[in-house]
Every structure is written in C-alpha cells, then in structure tokens.
Amino acid sequence: MTFLPGLLDTEAIRKDFPLLDRVVHDGKKIVYLDSAATSQKPRQVLDALNEYYEQHNANVHRGVYLVAEEATALYEGARDKVATFINAPSRDEVIFTKNASESLNLVANMLGWADEPYRVDSDTEIVITEMEHHSNIVPWQLLAQRTGAKLKWFGLTDDGRLDLSNIDEIINEKTKIVSFTLVSNLLGTHNPVEAIVRRAQQVGALVCIDASQAAPHMPLDVQALQADFVAFTGHKMCGPTGIGVLWGRQELLEDLPPFLGGGEMIETVSMHSSTYAPAPHKFEAGTPPIAQAVGLGAAVDYLSAIGMDKIAAHEHAITEYAVKRLLEVPDLRIIGPTTAEDRGAAISFVLGDIHPHDVGQVLDEEGIAVRVGHHCARPVCLRYGIPATTRASFYLYSTPAEVDALVDGLEHVRNFFG
Amino acid sequence: MTFLPGLLDTEAIRKDFPLLDRVVHDGKKIVYLDSAATSQKPRQVLDALNEYYEQHNANVHRGVYLVAEEATALYEGARDKVATFINAPSRDEVIFTKNASESLNLVANMLGWADEPYRVDSDTEIVITEMEHHSNIVPWQLLAQRTGAKLKWFGLTDDGRLDLSNIDEIINEKTKIVSFTLVSNLLGTHNPVEAIVRRAQQVGALVCIDASQAAPHMPLDVQALQADFVAFTGHKMCGPTGIGVLWGRQELLEDLPPFLGGGEMIETVSMHSSTYAPAPHKFEAGTPPIAQAVGLGAAVDYLSAIGMDKIAAHEHAITEYAVKRLLEVPDLRIIGPTTAEDRGAAISFVLGDIHPHDVGQVLDEEGIAVRVGHHCARPVCLRYGIPATTRASFYLYSTPAEVDALVDGLEHVRNFFG
Amino acid sequence: MYQDVILDHYKHPHGRGLRDGDAEVHHVNPTCGDEITLRVKYDGSRIEDVSYEGQGCSISQASASVLNDLLVGKELEEARQIQETFLTLMQSKGQLEPDDAMEEVLEDAVAFAGVSKYPARVKCALLSWMAWKDATAQALGELAERKTA
Amino acid sequence: MYQDVILDHYKHPHGRGLRDGDAEVHHVNPTCGDEITLRVKYDGSRIEDVSYEGQGCSISQASASVLNDLLVGKELEEARQIQETFLTLMQSKGQLEPDDAMEEVLEDAVAFAGVSKYPARVKCALLSWMAWKDATAQALGELAERKTA
Ligand SMILES: Cc1ncc(COP(=O)(O)O)c(C=O)c1O
C-alpha cells in the first residue's frame, strides 16, 4: 500500500459509506471516483434521515404539538449547524434551497427585482468567468436577457487559471455583481478570491461565490471570503439530494425582494397584499426540505468531527499522487493545473484521441466510476478545443489504491483501443 | 370499535407507518390528525430511500458507469410512476420541483416571461379564489405587481363553498390564467372544476389546479380535469419532503420559457447564449431531488397498491363520522362544509371562544396532534371573521377511534377552560 | 404550562381596555394571528398607564394582563429591567428555574417559566411585551420631540 | 458492448468525408458533445450517397460507418425500414435478441444490440441515424419543391 503523509484513516471512514461496498460487473468492488458529481452518504446521515421520518416527522414552524416542535427544532438546528460550519455571523443568513443552482438563481432574481442600489438593469453589467458551471452561467444569461444588462466574463489561461490581467476593465463602475466559482468542477482550479473581491469592492459591486466544489473539501469561512453571497449544495458534501444553501449578508437579505412566494415566507397575507417574514424565511417558500436539512446537519457534524482541515490535507495528498501517476500515462493530457497547488481534487484529462465516452465505458467494466462529458462546463471544453473530458474526482474516502486502479484501468483502455 | 362501511384495514396499514407508534407525553400513543400539513411515511418509502442511497446513489443523466445508469433509471422511473398515477398523456409532462409552492411559482413565472399568447402583462387579468393556500396567492400577487396585471378572485359563500355567481364577470376576455385549489386545506371544500374550466376555455384562459390536498386522497386524472397545469407536493402523499410535481400540457411546456437556469436544463451552452433541453428537463435546473423522486415513486406504488378509490372511500367514511361527532360537541362550529359531501378529510372548527392555540396545546397534552392557526390561508379566516381555527385532518391510516379520542379531548379542553 | 395564575389572568384580565395614551401600536403574531393594540401613557419617566385590547390565546392574553400589573406605576428604568428579565426567562427553553430574586422582579410572571419550553408559544407570551417596548419608544420619542419643539 | 465489428468500423470508417449532397445537417448530442455533419444525395428515390464528418465516441463513429454501408444504393422505402429496425433494436434495452430476419436487414448493425443496454450510449448510436432522417426530409422537401417549382 502506498503511504502518503496527511492521509486520513480511510479504512475506518470507508466503513461509514455503504455504497463503497457495492459490487458491480461480475464481482468487482466499485472504485468510486465521481464525488465531484455527487458524494456518497455516510450511515450517520442515513440514520438521521430515518430517525427524522420515523420519530419526528411533522410540518415545521406552525405546530403546537410535540412532534411538530421537534421537527421545527431539528430543522432550525440544522440551520445552526450550517451557520457554524461556514462561520456565518448570524444563523438568519443561512437560506435553505433545493440545490446550488436554485441558490444562484435566487441571487440573480433578487437582483433583477431589487430596488437601487442593487438593481441589475440595462445600464449595468454582470461579471462571471469562463470556467463556471452552467448553473453559474445560465441564471446570469437569463438575467441579462430579461433586464438588458451586459454579461462579461474572465477568460482562462492555457494552464487552466483565471486570466485576471484585464480585471480593471472587466469589473468597472457599471458592474453590479461578480459571480464566480471558488473551485472549478472541471479544471479543479482553486481561484484567487481576494483580488476579485478587492476590485469588486472598489467599484461597489456585489460578489457571489459558487462554493459547490469547495464546501465539501476545505474549511469554508464566509467572513474571511468577504463575499456577499455564497452558494453550495448538500449532495456533494455527504448530505442528501434535494438541499442547497445560500448564505447572504444580513443587510442584503433584509433589503432584497423575495423570489418564490408562498407559505412560510410571509408575515401576513390578505387578498390585496402581503408582507414578508424576515430572512431567512422570506426566501423559503413552501414546506422546506425538512428531512434533507436534518440530513445536511448530520453531514456537517460528520465532516466537522473528522475536521475540514484534515479532509483538505487528505485530498491534497491524494491529488498530488494522482496528478503524478496520471502524467505517467502515455498520451494523457490533464485539462487544468498540472500540479496539486491551488487546486481541488477533481482532475480532468483527455487520453490521446480516445473519446471520453469510450474511456468511461471501458473503465466502468473494470468497476471504476468516473464522469465523462463536458461536466456542465461546456465553455471550458470550447476554450481548450476538446469535445469532452474524462474526470476523476476524490473525496475523504478515496485511497491511493484507487488512484492506482484508475491508472491501471487507463492502460487497459489504451490497449483496448490501441 | 366503531364499524363504518368503506373503511380500510387500518390495523394492517398502520404497521407500515413507524411514526404512528410514537409515544408522547408520559406514555401516550400519538393520535396524528395533521396529515393535511404533512403525511406520515410508510416503511416502504423509507426503504426505497435507503436502498437508493446505499446501492444506487450517483448523479443522474450524464454517467456512463453502472451506478449512474441505475440512478438515472430510478429517477426517470419515478417520473413514469407519477405520470401513470395522474394519468398524464406523456411522461415528459411531469416536472419534478421541490414542493407544490415551487410548482405554482414556476407557472406564474413562465407566464410572466412568456411570449404571446400566454404572456401576462398590464392589460391582462389573473384569477384565483379566496380559499387558496398562500402558495397559490403570493406567486400571483408577485406576478401582478411585477407585470401590472390585475388580480381578481372568487369569494366564498357562508357555508364554505366558492361563490361562482359572478363567474362570467370574474373570468373574462382579459383573463390569462385561472388558478384554484381542487380541495381547500382549511375548509376541506372540494371545488367544482368543470364549471370553471368551461368558462376559462370560453375566454381562452389557461387553468392551473392546485391539487396538493387532492393528489394524496383521491384518484387524480389530469386529462379528466382538462386543466393546463396541475401542481402537488410529495410530502403530503406519503412521500419524502423536498419534492413536488408540476404537470403541464406538452405544447405549453414546449412554448413556455424556462424559469431556473443551470445544469441539466440546457441543450448547449456557450458564454454568449444557451439553448434549452426539451421538457421536462427544461424546467429542472441543477441536480434534481433524486432520492426524493425515488421516494415519491415508492409512495405512489404504495398508494396505488391500496387503491386511490379505496383510500377516498375510507376518508369519506371517516370524515362523515368525524363531522357527525364534532357537531355533537357543544359550542363547536365547523368552518367549511358541515356534511361529508364534496369535501376532503380536513375539518376546521372553532370551539366557543377558546383560542385554537389553547385547544391545540391541551389536545397535545393528551397526545392528540392537530394543527392550529390560519393554515396558510389567512384570507379564509378574514372572510369568516375568526383569528384562526383548529384543524383535524385524516388519511388512509386514520381510525374512528382517533375521531373519538379527538372528541373526548375537546370535552377535556372545554372543561379545562370552562 | 397552564398554571392557575395564567388561567386566572386569562379569565380575569387586569387593566384591559383602551384608555388615553401617548402612543398606540398594533402588533400581530403572524404564525397564529394573535393581535394586540396597546397604548402607553407616561408621566415624565413614570408609566402612568398601559391599556390594551386584543384577541389571542390564553398565553398572550394573560401575559398582557401580567404586564399591566407589573409595569403600571413603575419608573421606565425599572420597567425595562422587568421586561428584560421576562425576556430572559422566556428565551430559556425551560432550562431556567426562577430563583427568589427573579420571583421578586417578575411576581406572577414567573408562572410563564413553563411556556418557555414551547417555542411556538414563546411568541404569544412576548407579544404584549414587544408591543410595550415599541409603544414606549414611540411615546418617548414623541415626548422628546414635544420638549425640543 | 464493444464488439469487434464495432471497433473495426470505428478504426476504419466506411464512406467518411463530406462529398456533394442535396442537403446537409449538423446534429449534436448535448450530453456528451458528439457531433456529426451529414449530407445525403438522392437520385430520385434512390440513395446515391451519404457522406459525413464528425467527432465522437466509437459508438457514434462506428454507427455512422455502418449506416453508410447499409443505406447507400438503397431505395428510400427500404432505407426507412432499415432505419426503423435499427431504432427498434436500440430502444430494446437489451431485451431483444436479433433473429435471422433482423440480421438480414441490419447486417453489421446487429452488433449494436449490446449498446441498447446502456441508455447513455443509445443516443450516440442513433446520432447519425437521426441526422440521416432529418437530412432526407430536407433533401426530399427540396426535391419536391424543385419539382413543383
Ligand atoms: C392547498 C395547498 N396548496 C399548496 C400547498 C403548499 O405545499 P408545499 O408547502 O409542499 O409547497 C399546501 C400545503 O402546505 C396546500 O395545502
């Protein structure tokens, strides 16, 4: 077994994840290398879901009976846990959504309907980057179409980093919002927040950070980031599907208009008009994802008990090893940074002219689960002139042996199509 | 034990619902009479969730590896099940949302951004009713505010029915959309669909039906309803929290613009513009509630195996019995229809001048869980000049003995505050 | 939670009814529809009267009655301390056992200790107290304005 | 799924390259980025040529090569039947064991039976066939127009 400094006790950790015992194709144990798409779930999270449904299931916020009080306490308790996890100044800044995509759409729509000074309209500009996930592109394209605002973006350097050389031109007095990803899901690049935030603050633009690929993998401190909004998604961080988070600065959440209307988000309703509850409830219309919030709370507990800094160190060690081993594979080209510095644990590559679909399919037959395609970041593929990539991504349960299995699998792919 | 014709074998059914064994306040078994807020979940649904997370968890739609194919098949299989459950002409008409509130907001926003002939703007009118849940009021108020359209509504008769006497005036040539609830969550009223649909069709208005309180309780046939959109929510029909459904007619879903932007809902993305996938994916941005859809599929299987007609008959019998018994309680006034005809299994009432909060609290101490307040339908309370109601609501697992427990509890409440 | 003291105040509220005042506020508990209209009358910094009218559950009604008992006749400073002590008690989630000192300050209001275990009802118990705080701010603002005018 | 026949067609595609045609279409598989540009040339109702260029996985490339083999020289009616038979096979979710009759119609294309078990790859296999259908509709529409003009 390969020993790398900084590794977690994966033998113990893997026991918590039932799916990692899954056997596929004639008795091969799964090698799950697709955590950037969605993570596996520890037993602790599934237990929390079951306990919620079996013992405490009720609708939240309005019940005076015991089980309803318990459900409310569990749901709001999950908000407390998430607030602590991201070091939010106030629990009321944590909004539960259905996924990161909804969180990002929520920001875009709030700004479209806002009053000055936040309002995005035809005299203003929106800034994103060329490495965004579609979920941080399309909401802004829609906003630009609907308001007449101009959409601008930072391009990419050849080695997969943001090209900030023209930052003063891209972010200017007209810019209302700058939205970018902390870690790219395709390239793995970890972006320099400070430079962008500083420039945005100079011109009075708001900053929204897509932390979908960061929250699961490293300590996340929304105060240190100095952003105005931070979005992420539960299912990539050991939590259930069906839940996302938007953190926003309190003053903004007070000033900005609601997005979805309905039960839970109101203060008082008459047929003629309604007033809205204070944040976070203002932005949570309808019965919230109660069980999913509880599950996310359990995920946050699970990750925190291990320690986000330890998880980051583990992934760094695995990534360093994986980059090194992958570069040994003939004809393999990494799309994105080719070192483990300032990068996350998702590594995209192309293998000669073998199409990623074929790479993925043959790996699957070996029990190795990787993702192939444009990973919801097609502009990156266009930028590098490739139709798609194969992506292996790692998490706290990933092992050097799995990296080795991937490298062996890729040899097999080369022979197969050679 | 009270015998009523049409009852289900609740002894067997209750074994499927772990929460119904819950003991509260010094050993009292819970009497759960709040299914209109959210239903309890059968073991079969929890098993489906666990099996999904333990064996098949992966992100959907883009994976070429086995588990990803399984996850996709399970998620899309759930869509098939829901389509069959509501007799949809096509599975592609079933959109998964996070709850009924999102479904209703989705319709409102599609119409706000639509081209002619669907576009809601300042020359047009929106029609709802005074008995709507806030989730079918606030989205339309927001749409009216944002577009300048006029919001109109049907009032209520003294006995809790829609007042359709002025239907030809309320729904007129300017009306673009009529949105109303099939069954009221506060009054229990089951509304006459045909008259409203016929008039809407005469003037070329679209019809949206909020079936949140209908889908769990009776056979739902979207073709028979002849509506254009039907919304409902998973957690009230034995499914998980975090999932809702919008059914829409295929031509409409093709013509109408998307709402949330992001991964999954696109066909192709460049930085300059994007094109959208066909429905239902066009309306499902981001990682969908995968496990929750699977759970809803299991719920639909569970309900169908028992039979929606049998469930409706059971609830009718319970409701008839409950109405009769409740009317025996001195000073009790039912808000809503006082017979079991054309009504659902949610019964709201006031008890003399004892405030519903106090009624609910004292009942809770007896282990009886009812909901108190305005039930997210405050205009109904205003209409009947009451601050709030106590609501008992029944489902397939409710028994006559639970009705008796409620009536005994109410006697106790009267003595306590007498 | 339904101590006899609370039920007594509910059935026989003290000081109920709207009388002359320096400021009037209307507060609503959005979750349950409890409402209160409350007026305060100051004589300098002394509370001359707190009058109110409203509809709501026993907890919110009794709490208004207890407030009237406790605050009328007090100096503003002392009233503020009482209000804060009550707030502390209500936010204690049933973890706080009122001691003698607290009982001295809160008198009948210590009976609400049990309510603090029920988050949904805490808002009912606080409704009149929040209204009083708001009305006081308005009244004293007005008085201050009148003085400087 | 990777039958030798498929790999052979992938490595040595038949009829690849763009030649003269009556209509050209460009189809994309949005999930994976596979692309094809395809031209058809008709001689009356006889398919004179199907030429194509594209990038994509072995399945989509091999399927275009097989299409060229099967359709060039055929009468439109027969080509349609072949296309429909292939569609049936691909939508069979691995449940259909091609019989002799089907093998007669599909020749090398029966090798794709295994692909039908993989929903994500079915779209790859069908890409060129959908493009052909579309191009044919355009070409014949144009021809029809030319005739009536
Ligand atoms: C009639 C009606 N419509 C809409 C809703 C909203 O459903 P959800 O809260 O799941 O969005 C409810 C339930 O709360 C309801 O009873």
Ligand SMILES: Cc1ncc(COP(=O)(O)O)c(C=O)c1O
């Ligand atoms: C960087 C990034 N942003 C946003 C998303 C969208 O997350 P979700 O699909 O949960 O909405 C993803 C993952 O798919 C992502 O990797």
